[in-house]
Structures are given as C-alpha cells and as structure tokens.
Amino acid sequence: MAxxxxxxxxxxxxxxSRSSKLPFDQMFRLASFSSALVVLVxxxxxxxxxxxxxxxxxxxxxxxxxxxxxxNVGQDQYGAWVAIVxxxxxxxxxxxxxxxxSLGIAIFLTQLSPPWLKRPVATTIELxxxxxxxxxxxxxxxxxxxxxxxxxxxxxxxxxEGIPFFGTILYARVPSxxxxxxxxxxxxxxxxxxxxxxxxxxxxxxxxxxxxxxxxIGCTTWxxxxxxxxxxxxxSIIGAIMLGLGRALGETMAVTFVIxxxxxxxxSLFDPGSTIASRIANEFNEAIGMQLNALLALGCILFLVTxxxxxxARLLIARVKLT
Amino acid sequence: xxxxxxxxAAGLAVASLGAPxxxxxxxxxxxTFPFPVxxxxxxxxxxxTGTSLNYQSIGSGGGxxxxxxxxxxxGATDAPMKxxxxxxxxxxxxxxxxxxxxxxINVQGIEPGKLKLTGSVLADIFQAKITKWNDAKIAQLNxxxxxxxxxxxxxxxxxxxxxxxxxxxxxxxxxETWKSGLGAGTTINWPAGxxxxxxxxxxxxxxxxxxxxxxxxxxxxxxxxIPFALIxxxxxxxxxxxxxxxxxxxxxxxxxxxxxxxxxxxxxPGDEAWxxxxxxxxxxxxxxxxxxxxxxxxxxxxxxxxxxxxLATDLDYVPLPDxxxxxxxxxxxxxxxxxxxxxxxxx
Numbered sequence: 020m021a022x023x024x025x026x027x028x029x030x031x032x033x034x035x036s037r038s039s040k041l042p043f044d045q046m047f048r049l050a051s052f053s054s055a056l057v058v059l060v061x062x063x064x065x066x067x068x069x070x071x072x073x074x075x076x077x078x079x080x081x082x083x084x085x086x087x088x089x090x091n092v093g094q095d096q097y098g099a100w101v102a103i104v105x106x107x108x109x110x111x112x113x114x115x116x117x118x119x120x121s122l123g124i125a126i127f128l129t130q131l132s133p134p135w136l137k138r139p140v141a142t143t144i145e146l147x148x149x150x151x152x153x154x155x156x157x158x159x160x161x162x163x164x165x166x167x168x169x170x171x172x173x174x175x176x177x178x179x180e181g182i183p184f185f186g187t188i189l190y191a192r193v194p195s196x197x198x199x200x201x202x203x204x205x206x207x208x209x210x211x212x213x214x215x216x217x218x219x220x221x222x223x224x225x226x227x228x229x230x231x232x233x234x235x236i237g238c239t240t241w242x243x244x245x246x247x248x249x250x251x252x253x254x255s256i257i258g259a260i261m262l263g264l265g266r267a268l269g270e271t272m273a274v275t276f277v278i279x280x281x282x283x284x285x286x287s288l289f290d291p292g293s294t295i296a297s298r299i300a301n302e303f304n305e306a307i308g309m310q311l312n313a314l315l316a317l318g319c320i321l322f323l324v325t326x327x328x329x330x331x332a333r334l335l336i337a338r339v340k341l342t
Numbered sequence: 343x344x345x346x347x348x349x350x351a352a353g354l355a356v357a358s359l360g361a362p363x364x365x366x367x368x369x370x371x372x373x374t375f376p377f378p379v380x381x382x383x384x385x386x387x388x389x390x391t392g393t394s395l396n397y398q399s400i401g402s403g404g405g406x407x408x409x410x411x412x413x414x415x416x417g418a419t420d421a422p423m424k425x426x427x428x429x430x431x432x433x434x435x436x437x438x439x440x441x442x443x444x445x446x447i448n449v450q451g452i453e454p455g456k457l458k459l460t461g462s463v464l465a466d467i468f469q470a471k472i473t474k475w476n477d478a479k480i481a482q483l484n485x486x487x488x489x490x491x492x493x494x495x496x497x498x499x500x501x502x503x504x505x506x507x508x509x510x511x512x513x514x515x516x517x518e519t520w521k522s523g524l525g526a527g528t529t530i531n532w533p534a535g536x537x538x539x540x541x542x543x544x545x546x547x548x549x550x551x552x553x554x555x556x557x558x559x560x561x562x563x564x565x566x567x568i569p570f571a572l573i574x575x576x577x578x579x580x581x582x583x584x585x586x587x588x589x590x591x592x593x594x595x596x597x598x599x600x601x602x603x604x605x606x607x608x609x610x611p612g613d614e615a616w617x618x619x620x621x622x623x624x625x626x627x628x629x630x631x632x633x634x635x636x637x638x639x640x641x642x643x644x645x646x647x648x649x650x651x652x653l654a655t656d657l658d659y660v661p662l663p664d665x666x667x668x669x670x671x672x673x674x675x676x677x678x679x680x681x682x683x684x685x686x687x688x689x
Contacts, residue, residue, distance in 0.1 A: 093527050
C-alpha cells in the first residue's frame with residue numbers, strides 16, 4: 020500500500036506503472052468474463068444433458084407426457100400432470116402464506132422495531148435460512164405433521180363437512196398430517212428468510228428523507244408504508260418474491276417427506292400429492308431405462324415451469340414500472 | 343494473492359504424501375439395505391487384517407451400473423440379477439445376509455402380533471379391494487379380535503426400494519390379481535393410501551394415521567417397537583417374525599434352483615418359515631482383470647461368513663445357513679478366474 024501511494028505521488032512513474040498494469044487489467048476482465056461464462060456453460064450443459072436424457076420419453080409419449088396423469092413404472096407408462104399440478108399448488112400455497120409474513124417481518128424490522136430487538140430478530144431469520152432442508156423435512160414429518168393432523172385437519176374437516184367448496188378443498192379423508200397443504204406450509208417457512216431479508220435490505224435503502232417527510236406531513240405508519248415505502252420498493256419486492264418462488268418450486272427433500280407422495284389428483288389440499296422434485300428424489304436412485312428418461316424429462320419440465328414463472332415475473336415488473 | 347500458487351503446490355504435496363501407500367482397499371457400491379452390516383464387518387475386518395472396505399450405499403441400481411463399468415471391485419443388489427443377465431455380463435452372484443419384511447399396523451385395540459392375515463388378504467388390502475378392518479375376509483381369520491368398523495389406510499414406500507420389491511414379489515406369488523395388475527417392482531403405481539420416504543417415513547405415517555397398515559424392514563420394526571401383524575405361510579401356519587423363522591425360510595429353500603443363488607426367499611415351504619424373507623446379493627466379475635482385488639473381496643466375505651454372524655445378528659440381520667455358505671465357496675472356487683484362467687479363490 021505504501022509503495023502504491025508513493026508511485027501515485029510521482030507523476031513520472033505513474034505512466035509506466037499504468038501501462039504495466041494494463042495486461043493485469045485485461046486479465047481481470049477476462050477472468051470476470053469467464054466467471055460469468057461458467058454459469059452459462061453449466062446451465063446449457065445441464066439443460067442439454069437433461070433434454071438429451073429425457074428425449075426418449077418425450078418422443079414416446081409426445082405432448083401426452085405433460086397432460087397424462089398416469090405414472091406406472093411396472094407398465095412403463097409415464098405422465099407428468101400430477102407432479103406439475105403438485106409443484107405449482109404447493110409453491111402457490113407457500114407464497115400465499117410466506118409473502119405476507121415476510122413483508123411483515125421486513126416492515127417491522129425497518130420501521131417499527133425498537134433498536135434492541137432488531138439484531139436478534141434479523142439474526143434469527145438469517146439462521147433459518149441456513150437450516151438444511153432435510154431438517155425441515157424431518158421436523159415437518161415427525162413434529163409438525165402430527166400436531167397439524169390433531170389441531171387442524173381433524174377439527175377443520177368436521178367443521179367444513181357438507182359445506183360446498185370448503186367441504187371439498189379442506190376435507191381430510193385420512194387425517195395423517197401430511198399432504199399438499201403441509202408441504203406448502205413447510206415451504207413457506209423455508210422461503211420466509213429469503214424474502215424477508217431481501218425485502219428488509221430494499222426497505223433500508225429507501226432514503227430516510229422520503230419517510231421523514233411523509234411523517235412530517237402527518238402520515239400514520241400505515242400510510243407511510245402503504246403510500247411511500249411499498250410503491251418505492253415495489254419492483255424489487257417482486258424480485259425477492261420470485262427468488263422465494265424459485266426455491267419453492269425446486270425444493271426437494273423437505274417436500275418429499277411431507278407431501279405424502281401419491282400419484283393422484285385430488286381436490287382436497289389435505290390429500291397427499293407429489294411434486295416434480297419429490298418424484299425425482301424418490302425414484303432416481305433405482306431408475307433404469309424409460310423410467311430414467313421420464314425422470315429426466317420431468318427435470319426438463321421443471322426447468323420450463325421455472326423459466327415461465329421468471330418470464331411472468333419480468334412482465335409483471337415491466338408493467339409495474341410503466342404505471 | 344501472489345502466494346496462491348505456492349499454497350496450491352504445498353497443498354498438493356501434502357495431499358500426495360497423505361495418500362495411502364500400501365494397505366489394501368477394496369471398493370464396493372450398491373444396495374442400502376445391507377450397508378449397516380457391511381460397515382460393521384468392515385470395521386472388524388480392518389482391525390484384524392488391515393484391509394479396508396470402501397462401500398458406498400448408492401442403491402442397487404447404481405451398484406449394478408458400477409460393477410458393469412468396472413469402477414468398483416464388487417456391486418451389491420437386493421433384487422437378484424436374472425440368470426441370462428449374469429451370463430451376458432460375465433458376473434457371479436452370491437448372497438451375504440438376509441432380512442425380512444413385516445407388515446406393521448396401527449389399529450386401536452389390537453395388540454402387536456395378534457392380527458393374522460393371509461397373503462391374498464394383504465394383497466387385497468394394498469389393492470384397495472378390502473377397505474374396512476371389519477371386512478368379512480379379515481374377520482374370518484381373526485375370530486377372537488374385535489375389529490373396528492374403520493377405513494384401512496395403506497402406507498407404502500414412496501422411494502424406489504428393495505423392500506417394496508420383496509413385498510410385491512411375495513404378493514405376486516400369492517395373488518393372481520396382484521400379479522396381473524400391479525405386479526412386482528421397486529416402484530408400484532399404488533391405487534390408494536399414502537407414501538412415506540424410507541422405512542422411517544412409512545413407520546412415521548403408520549404411527550400417525552389411525553387404522554393404517556404399512557410394510558417395513560424387520561430390523562427397523564423391531565428396533566422401533568412398531569406393532570406388526572402375522573402372515574400365514576405356505577404351510578398354513580402363522581410364525582412369529584424372528585431370526586428362527588427367517589432362518590427356517592432360508593434352510594428350506596432350494597438355493598441351486600436359480601443361477602447365482604438368485605432365488606427369492608418369499609413364500610418358502612416349512613411350518614416355521616416366515617413368508618417374506620429376502621437375501622441380499624454381491625456381484626463380481628467371473629474373469630477378473632484385477633485378480634488380487636477380487637481375491638481380497640472374496641477373502642472379506644469369507645471372513646464375514648466365518649466370523650460375522652454375531653455382528654449381523656446384533657443388527658437384526660439373519661446370517662446364511664452353513665450349507666449355503668459351502669455352496670457359495672464352491673462356486674467361487676469353480677467360477678472366478680484371472681485372465682490366464684487360474685482360479686482366484688483359495689480356501
């Protein structure tokens with residue numbers, strides 16, 4: 020460091036040192052460019068090999084692979100529909116539950132929390148993000164599911180029985196505690212740390228002048244949050260939610276433990292289902308032949324679903340920016 | 343930054359110094375079911391001989407792939423390979439230990455080991471043809487029990503597993519409708535119920551769901567005290583699931599009836615035989631490029647047959663009967679040769 024500043028103050032040396040630094044600068048560009056390239060190459064490689072592996076299944080079943088809900092390994096008949104529906108449903112439940120809580124956490128931490136509470140809450144959330152997903156799965160299966168069955172499924176089922184709509188979607192034929200809704204709740208817990216901490220950072224970056232002026236003209240806390248902070252942060256918050264959604268769509272281990280793993284479509288959220296990732300986790304180990312191809316094709320579809328969701332998010336952001 | 347290359351070089355040097363120089367190491371990969379007993383054996387064997395075993399429990403399918411690619415010294419599989427596949431790939435197959443599958447239940451008022459089922463009733467339950475516990479077919483087998491008027495929830499393994507394969511092999515043997523419908527395999531298109539991942543997933547689901555029935559490895563059910571049901575064997579008796587009844591199934595079996603000892607021990611004759619028993623297998627190449635490695639593999643399993651019974655029993659696995667071990671050793675001596683045709687195994 021001392022050498023560097025000495026060079027800086029000697030103008031005659033500066034030129035030579037700059038020119039000798041140029042190759043380094045080029046190397047630096049090259050290095051960072053290739054780092055970016057690595058991501059693209061890896062992604063292309065993954066998509067390519069999965070599509071190559073899944074191709075026999077696409078060729079054999081055609082478009083029916085997506086729309087068929089049969090998954091029969093014994094007879095080598097495969098269809099992805101149940102898994103696609105399960106993936107989207109559980110991720111949607113996770114967002115519906117997780118996003119309001121995450122926003123609540125972020126707003127509390129940035130606007131309302133007494134300073135002494137900020138750090139403990141923020142640290143807890145970061146710790147939640149570091150818990151491995153198998154722990155969530157085991158906890159969900161052994162601790163959460165029995166409690167959920169006893170205190171939610173059984174009472175809710177007896178409450179809604181016979182009522183149209185709710186009597187269907189919240190009816191537990193077998194109150195076992197696991198199912199699509201349980202998977203959604205566990206996923207919500209898993210995405211909260213991500214969405215909450217990114218949203219908190221976004222809210223923190225809003226110039227405090229804006230907030231203070233709003234309070235200055237007599238706004239209530241609700242008005243400040245609703246009319247000043249959220250419009251400012253809107254686009255970035257959607258980005259944070261999409262990150263959470265991406266995690267929810269692809270989460271494997273935790274979901275496998277609590278979704279019940281049945282290849283059946285059901286209108287009830289309490290019934291077991293399966294997701295694309297859980298199906299792959301369950302069967303990949305011993306899969307051979309067409310089953311392996313079908314699982315790789317499932318992986319391709321998960322890519323497409325995630326991609327479609329990201330595109331939708333971009334469109335949404337573009338719309339928000341326009342208005 | 344400029345010390346990085348030195349650091350890398352130093353690291354490499356240390357790593358290469360740390361690599362083992364002489365001690366033999368055998369590598370294997372495959373079935374997860376026998377993994378606990380193989381690692382116990384390996385630990386004791388290393389203490390005695392210095393030879394270590396590196397076994398990766400990646401699943402039977404993976405084990406077969408690895409031995410075919412010759413990346414490991416032996417492969418391990420729960421479901422036996424068919425005779426023609428063994429022949430085609432030049433592999434020798436032999437069993438090591440046995441396990442068993444037991445049905446586990448959660449029905450209020452029924453004590454462990456009291457409920458009696460036949461194979462065909464079990465098949466009907468998992469096909470959702472029998473849906474109530476007080477169904478006439480179950481009541482007829484259990485005149486002394488008070489069976490509840492409740493829906494049965496079948497619980498199955500959601501991950502592809504040898505346990506499912508053994509269980510459904512048995513159901514295919516005892517039920518024509520099962521054989522022509524769902525069939526035997528590691529993954530089944532279950533018509534009803536709910537799936538749990540692994541033995542622990544099935545056990546947890548059975549415990550949590552009233553009126554559920556599932557199937558798990560015997561060792562898992564025993565170690566976790568899960569209530570089980572009895573199954574009628576071929577002789578019409580209801581043996582208790584324990585070492586004695588599993589050994590009985592193995593003793594009565596005709597091991598030479600299938601190539602590579604590849605019989606399934608389900609539905610074996612004998613008053614005492616437990617109907618859902620299964621051996622787990624090892625695969626090695628008959629003509630080996632690495633005779634000294636293969637010799638080490640055979641030495642290891644030879645040692646395990648002689649000294650490993652107690653370790654296996656402690657973990658609730660079932661050792662093979664002595665006459666079967668004799669047949670295996672004869673097969674080793676006859677079939678496994680190095681590239682110049684000399685036998686590799688010496689007793």
